[in-house]
Amino acid sequence: xxxxxxxxxxxxxxxxxxxxxxxxxxxxxxxxxxxxxxxxxxxxxxxxxxxxxxxxxxxxxxxxxxxxxxxxxxxxxxxxxxxxxxxxxxxxxxxxxxxxxxxxxxxxxxxxxxxxxxxxxxxxxxxx
Amino acid sequence: xxxxxxxxxxxxxxxxxxxxxxxxxxxxxxxxxxxxxxxxxxxxxxxxxxxxxxxxxxxxxxxxxxxxxxxxxxxxxxxxxxxxxxxxxxxxxxxxxxxxxxxxxxxxxxxxxxxxxxxxxxxxxxxxxxxxxxxxxxxxxxxxxxxxxxxxxxxxxxxxxxxxxxxxxxxxxxxxxxxxxxxxxxxxxxxxxxxxxxxxxxxxxxxxxxxxxxxxxxxxxxxxxxxxxxxxxxxxxxxxxxxxxxxxxxxxxxxxxxxxxxxxxxxxxxxxxxxxxxxxxxxxxxxxxxxxxxxxxxxxxxxxxxxxxxxxxxxxxxxxxxxxxxxxxxxxxxxxxxxxxxxxxxxxxxxxxxxxxxxxxxxxxxxxxxxxxxxxxxxxxxx
Numbered sequence: 001x002x003x004x005x006x007x008x009x010x011x012x013x014x015x016x017x018x019x020x021x022x023x024x025x026x027x028x029x030x031x032x033x034x035x036x037x038x039x040x041x042x043x044x045x046x047x048x049x050x051x052x053x054x055x056x057x058x059x060x061x062x063x064x065x066x067x068x069x070x071x072x073x074x075x076x077x078x079x080x081x082x083x084x085x086x087x088x089x090x091x092x093x094x095x096x097x098x099x100x101x102x103x104x105x106x107x108x109x110x111x112x113x114x115x116x117x118x119x120x121x122x123x124x125x126x127x128x
Numbered sequence: 129x130x131x132x133x134x135x136x137x138x139x140x141x142x143x144x145x146x147x148x149x150x151x152x153x154x155x156x157x158x159x160x161x162x163x164x165x166x167x168x169x170x171x172x173x174x175x176x177x178x179x180x181x182x183x184x185x186x187x188x189x190x191x192x193x194x195x196x197x198x199x200x201x202x203x204x205x206x207x208x209x210x211x212x213x214x215x216x217x218x219x220x221x222x223x224x225x226x227x228x229x230x231x232x233x234x235x236x237x238x239x240x241x242x243x244x245x246x247x248x249x250x251x252x253x254x255x256x257x258x259x260x261x262x263x264x265x266x267x268x269x270x271x272x273x274x275x276x277x278x279x280x281x282x283x284x285x286x287x288x289x290x291x292x293x294x295x296x297x298x299x300x301x302x303x304x305x306x307x308x309x310x311x312x313x314x315x316x317x318x319x320x321x322x323x324x325x326x327x328x329x330x331x332x333x334x335x336x337x338x339x340x341x342x343x344x345x346x347x348x349x350x351x352x353x354x355x356x357x358x359x360x361x362x363x364x365x366x367x368x369x370x371x372x373x374x375x376x377x378x379x380x381x382x383x384x385x386x387x388x389x390x391x392x393x394x395x396x397x398x399x400x401x402x403x404x405x406x407x408x409x410x411x412x413x414x415x416x417x418x419x420x421x422x423x424x425x426x427x428x429x430x431x432x433x434x435x436x437x438x439x440x441x442x443x444x445x446x447x448x449x450x451x452x453x454x455x456x457x458x459x460x461x462x463x464x465x466x467x468x469x470x471x472x473x474x475x476x477x478x479x480x481x482x483x484x485x486x487x488x489x490x491x492x493x494x495x496x497x498x499x500x501x502x503x504x505x506x507x508x509x510x511x
Contacts, residue, residue, distance in 0.1 A: 040435070065492070
């Protein structure tokens, strides 16, 4: 599966899609595949503040637990309730309807430090 | 077999030195397929150690916790390999495959331990021990439609079948499979190659385990997948195997069973034949039962969807006295795919082991309520 090039990535296997000062965050198909079937998603409260690099949620499969790290600092504007009630969306559509949270980005310049699709592909050993 | 797994879309994990299929498509789909139709597992990593000779039965009665001399030919038994202190070195399934021949099936990680211990313990008996793990492959078909699929498999025959017309032979094997009882095995053939067909498994469902030569395994695997496709048979990996055995309340070596655990603590006192006449390794240590206060294995069920996992601490509920000190530890846990709520096995203080006892599990810093529940969580008769 080709990685979408419209967004940025982290070494913790999250993707960040920026629209103005809003960042939508999810996990990559690589991460979802490594986790296996996701059966439980725990997301932060709307209105809470995230600090870049802090744990803001959990993604559990039958076999293991993945932590969701905030890729940027900011305020949580929205969480994906659909994925809370249907965690399998993380596996079936990780880059689309399986998104996890939307954050108002405190400092847009921090986004420049995230990986582009080619760099992330290199990180996971795939060609972009 | 590796190529067959790649062809079936497997992802792999390294397990006890083997590249093992962890899942093919979705471990949940594989789990449900085993509960409702059938799943096919490659378990060739398991160890097979053959004990052969006029005193093979006596040697195993001395070496293992159970009374293996009481097995009839074609019968199987779950048993334990204990150390001198009564600790569990491995859990095993032992097949009596002849008057003077047994096959001991060991966990992959313990293969050498079991082969070495059996060799040492059999040394004073007229019996030889051979580690045949590299020469025996194991394919398991598990689930309610397993029998029907095996009956429909072409080229399956009975080893001792008299020279019958082909249609009679087919009727013969189909009948023999249907009549084969749980924990019994028969000698069969697949494409005229030898095959041990056992009605055993590790999923809580009806099913069969098929022991054959590694060179013959890929053809058997492919033929089963083809024959069973219409009945819903899918290849299934280690991930599904783990949630299936957990729902069925079956212990896993390294989790529920270790050298630090006595059989009685694990609820396996029934597996130790204290009434057998001779001595056996571990007897003096296990005769008195578990020491006062030793933790015992229990089932735990929770609400919601947050799983308790191996290594998490168990506490009395928050608000009660002494809620800070751990009273146990989870050994396995998952969100049960069949039941839809979290299930776990844990060792807890014996005073807290009674059914219905409320306990908390520390799930990464949050106290999550659980209730002590009888094992198994799932049985095919009950659910």
